[in-house]
Amino acid sequence: MERRAQTQDGENVSRALATDLYQLTMAQGYFATGMADRASIFHMFYRSPPFGGRYVVAAGIGSFSEWLETFCFSKDDLAFLATLSGAGGRPLFSRSFLDYLARWRFRGSIDAIPEGTIVFPHQPMVRVRAPLLDAQLIETPLLAIVNHQSLIATKASRVRLAAGDDEVLEFGLRRAPGLEGGLAASRAAYIGGVDATSNVLAAQRFSIPARGTHAHSWVLAFADEQEAFLAYAELFPHNSVLLVDTYETVRGVRNAIAVGRRLRQQGAELLGIRLDSGDLAYLAGEARKLLDEAGFTATKIVASGDLDEHLLCSLKSQGAPIDVWGVGTKLVTAFDEPALGGVYKLAAVDDEQGRLMERMKICDQPEKTSIPGCLDTVRLKRDGFCVGDCIFDTLSESRPDRDGGAVNIISVTHPWQNKRVTLAGISGSLLLEPLFVDGQRVGGNESVAAMRQRTLDGLAGFDRTILRLLNPHSYPAGLSEKLYQRRETLRAAGLAANRHGLPNDRTAR
Numbered sequence: 197m198e199r200r201a202q203t204q205d206g207e208n209v210s211r212a213l214a215t216d217l218y219q220l221t222m223a224q225g226y227f228a229t230g231m232a233d234r235a236s237i238f239h240m241f242y243r244s245p246p247f248g249g250r251y252v253v254a255a256g257i258g259s260f261s262e263w264l265e266t267f268c269f270s271k272d273d274l275a276f277l278a279t280l281s282g283a284g285g286r287p288l289f290s291r292s293f294l295d296y297l298a299r300w301r302f303r304g305s306i307d308a309i310p311e312g313t314i315v316f317p318h319q320p321m322v323r324v325r326a327p328l329l330d331a332q333l334i335e336t337p338l339l340a341i342v343n344h345q346s347l348i349a350t351k352a353s354r355v356r357l358a359a360g361d362d363e364v365l366e367f368g369l370r371r372a373p374g375l376e377g378g379l380a381a382s383r384a385a386y387i388g389g390v391d392a393t394s395n396v397l398a399a400q401r402f403s404i405p406a407r408g409t410h411a412h413s414w415v416l417a418f419a420d421e422q423e424a425f426l427a428y429a430e431l432f433p434h435n436s437v438l439l440v441d442t443y444e445t446v447r448g449v450r451n452a453i454a455v456g457r458r459l460r461q462q463g464a465e466l467l468g469i470r471l472d473s474g475d476l477a478y479l480a481g482e483a484r485k486l487l488d489e490a491g492f493t494a495t496k497i498v499a500s501g502d503l504d505e506h507l508l509c510s511l512k513s514q515g516a517p518i519d520v521w522g523v524g525t526k527l528v529t530a531f532d533e534p535a536l537g538g539v540y541k542l543a544a545v546d547d548e549q550g551r552l553m554e555r556m557k558i559c560d561q562p563e564k565t566s567i568p569g570c571l572d573t574v575r576l577k578r579d580g581f582c583v584g585d586c587i588f589d590t591l592s593e594s595r596p597d598r599d600g601g602a603v604n605i606i607s608v609t610h611p612w613q614n615k616r617v618t619l620a621g622i623s624g625s626l627l628l629e630p631l632f633v634d635g636q637r638v639g640g641n642e643s644v645a646a647m648r649q650r651t652l653d654g655l656a657g658f659d660r661t662i663l664r665l666l667n668p669h670s671y672p673a674g675l676s677e678k679l680y681q682r683r684e685t686l687r688a689a690g691l692a693a694n695r696h697g698l699p700n701d702r703t704a705r
């Protein structure tokens with residue numbers, strides 16, 4: 197099958213070069229040294245949760261899968277690579293390597309955590325088993341897509357937790373990192389739990405509910421506020437949320453009520469008003485009083501203006517009678533923590549004899565010492581509630597929840613902290629699911645609505661102390677005892693071997 201990414205006009209929109217140059221120079225190195233086809237295992241995981249929280253909501257894997265399905269090098273891509281030169285003006289890439297790339301297609305297998313899954317530090321979010329060259333070539337786009345969307349989905353989940361059952365609308369496109377970034381952010385925010393977006397392209401592309409009110413410019417375009425409200429209400433009698441703060445908010449609410457009365461005469465109801473400035477707690481209280489006194493008890497109060505999860509909590513604790521929250525900039529830019537530091541690490545590779553050799557990066561900082569093997573995580577639940585997560589090596593040990601009467605979960609960074617979970621009454625499930633098998637996509641194509649539901653169900657499955665926005669309690673997530681021991685043995689051997697890669701004699705594949 198020919199794979200090619202095109203716009204509707206037939207323009208080639210190959211994204212094969214959306215990578216770091218070193219991925220291509222390393223790929224040429226693997227090709228030239230005969231290592232390209234060696235079996236390898238990589239894991240994508242993060243080390244430190246964002247926003248002072250304990251968890252991340254996985255997102256972006258479907259978008260990555262779409263990218264990977266069409267990943268190939270076009271004639272234009274290869275012609276450009278042929279123009280690149282290194283020191284002395286010599287071509288960077290050989291003709292034979294570029295010819296190889298022209299025919300190259302991803303051949304590997306990938307397992308991934310379904311989008312909307314709550315994931316803890318060091319747990320494999322994506323596991324790639326592929327020829328070394330193939331696994332290397334997908335690193336940068338995988339990280340770019342999954343890091344970004346997981347970050348935004350996590351931020352959205354925090355806004356969701358702060359909002360409780362109130363509606364949350366994502367208003368961020370105008371402040372997003374470009375149109376593509378905005379599209380990805382709207383997708384991720386919905387997966388993270390917002391109810392709707394103002395981004396119409398995201399609504400079309402992902403079947404997200406589209407919602408909106410009107411801008412200050414609408415009011416300013418008319419001779420006065422009441423005229424503006426009337427015109428809008430006549431156009432959208434069943435969909436009018438009037439922005440009341442252009443001139444003087446309390447007068448704006450009175451004008452909206454007058455228009456609401458006119459709507460009632462036509463059999464329609466004023467849906468809402470929006471507050472976008474001033475003291476939102478005070479003004480929402482005043483607006484609610486005026487609306488209720490006038491008999492508009494069902495008219496909703498929408499608030500917007502630099503909101504985030506902390507302001508939502510504050511406004512709620514002040515008793516602000518706000519029904520709907522419009523959240524833009526701080527959500528789609530992940531304002532207080534602009535990047536998730538997800539990484540992609542080699543965990544095993546074949547040697548010349550075709551024996552799979554574990555590999556681990558060793559570092560003085562325990563959190564930066566990687567975990568070797570072919571990993572998965574088993575999540576342990578009791579009465580539907582998550583009680584612990586255990587990373588284990590699928591090649592050298594059986595599932596920890598199927599082995600003995602208890603699971604000992606050992607912290608990755610503080611091994612003296614461990615939690616013993618007795619298995620009576622426990623049901624365990626593996627977090628990774630197949631995404632690609634031998635180069636063919638087999639998963640990652642469920643609806644974003646299903647992913648969003650997974651986030652909501654997932655959040656409901658953890659103790660609220662773990663999800664708390666400020667100084668949350670820790671959750672028992674770590675390594676199986678066997679994996680911990682194996683990693684310690686390899687680490688000790690690696691230090692003795694002067695921090696080189698760690699060959700061992702394991703031949704399991």
Ligand SMILES: Nc1ncnc2c1ncn2[C@@H]1O[C@H](COP(=O)(O)OP(=O)(O)OP(=O)(O)O)[C@@H](O)[C@H]1O
Nearest residue numbers: 472473474475476477478501502503507510511514
């Ligand atoms: N009662 C409140 N408690 C805490 N924060 C509030 C409250 N009311 C409003 N805020 C927040 O305080 C900030 C107010 O900022 P600022 O005064 O600069 O803007 P504004 O009132 O929205 O006016 P403008 O849009 O004209 O700049 C916003 O982030 C808003 O969400």
Ligand SMILES: O=P(O)(O)OC[C@H]1O[C@H](OP(=O)(O)OP(=O)(O)O)[C@H](O)[C@@H]1O
Nearest residue numbers: 367411412472500501502503523524525
């Ligand atoms: O504050 P955010 O969380 O980013 O939410 C989006 C903001 O975008 C709009 O303001 P803008 O001044 O761009 O346009 P407007 O004239 O319609 O208010 C809207 O009124 C919100 O304040």
Ligand SMILES: O=C(O)c1cccnc1
Nearest residue numbers: 367394407408409410524
């Ligand atoms: O529809 C709205 O009210 C809206 C949309 C984008 C940004 N701010 C507000």
